[in-house]
Amino acid sequence: MYFEGSEKKAEIVIDGSQLSLLHDITDDFWASLVECCNAQILSNISNDSCKAFLLSESSLFVWQDRLLILTCGVTQLVKSVEYFIQQLGTDKILQVTYQRKNEYFAHEQASCFGDDIKCLSQYVQGKALRFGELDSHHNYVFHQDNDFVASVEDKTYELLAYQISSEASKVLTTPNLSAAQIREFLAIDALLPDFIIDDYVFKPFGYSLNAIKGEQYLTIHVTPQEDSSYVSFESNLNLVKLAPQILAVLSPASFDLITFNALDLAELLQAHIPEQYVSQSLVSQQLSNGYYVGFANFIKPQRIFYDAKEIDISGDNHAL
Known part of the structure; x- marks a missing residue:
């Protein structure tokens, strides 16, 4: 069984003097918004600063003056x-900022990044960039090009892990695994002390978690199938500093880090990325909207090689 775990991501910042997304917009509106992309709201948690919706396909976070949605x-x-x-x-x-990364099964998607930005360009003028090489891991970013300038304190971090270890995949595909067991395996209590947590275990496999504490948030999405395993972390917590704990649990063959306004990214990588991972790419770019975007890709050099894998060609198999 294959599933496209790679997320698309959008962040929209509004004029908070005109409207409060947290207080003036109903949950029915958010349900309709989510349905537009063919997903549904499963549950939600909230505090005075943030509301977090767990979706059938990832997450939606809403603050006073912005929203973040991943699907x-x-x-x-x-x-x-x-x-x-x-x-x-x-x-x-x-x-408006819109991101889309390379996908395992791009041919299954209803649109590509180019199609998406043509749609958005009907409403906002913007610029698009690619971070990373086309024939390797890469991430596309479209952003509105106007007089908006992001605060240097507006920081976000993404850690995207590919090909998690067979041991981790085996644990996370255990039949009837509970949310509590997954949280224990991922050491969530150590990563997120005192956070409000909402999580969900999908059938037959898969796991999503939202966590909030004040304006802080973290979301995790797990696609554990060994042939297409992918685990994503997104947060305004410094995930580069947390990377050693995350990598120790998942031991992925490779991972990407994408940061917004982490001006000290190079120093963070030097200090916190385990030495068994080798850098394949490191790109930084100042955007006209004030965000300083960093992209880094790391691999663990292979020491064990495997034979070719025979593919089942009977019936439908969209991985072919």
Whole structure:
């Protein structure tokens, strides 16, 4: 069984003097927005600063003046972004940022990044960049090009782990695994002390977690199938500093780090990335909207090599 774990991501910043996304927008609106990309809300948690929705395909976070949404599988996230713009109007929107990374099964997607930004360009003028090499891990970023300038304190971190160890995959595909057992395996209590947590175990495999504490958030999404395993972490906590604990549990063959406004990224990598991982790519770029974006890809050099794997060609198999 294969599943496209790679997420698409959008962040939208609004003029908080005109509207509060946290207090003036109903949950029905967010349900409709999520449905536009062919996903559903499963549950939600909240505090005074943030509301976090766990989705059938990843997560949605809402603060006073911004939202962050990630969706995986074959969802069309751009449709949800378009819905938001159409419903609220561009006069309330200060900045739109849209990301999409390389996918395992790109041919299964309803659109590509180029299609998505053509859609968004009907509403906002922007620029697009690719971080990373085309024939390797890479991430596309589209951002609105206007007079908005992000605060240097607006920091986010993404850690994307590929080909987790066979031992980790075996644990995370154990039949009838509970959410508590997955949290224990991932050492969530050590990573997220005093956070409110909402999580969900999918059938037959898969796991999602949202966690909030004040304005801080972290979301985790696990696709554990060994042939296409992928685990993503997204947070405004410093995930580079937390990388040693995460990598020790998952032991992936490779991982990406994507950061916004981590001006000390090179120093962080030197201090915290375990020495068995080798850097394949390190790109930094200052965007016109004030975000300083960093992208790094690391691999663990192979010491054990395997024979070719025979593929079952009977019936439908979208991995072919």
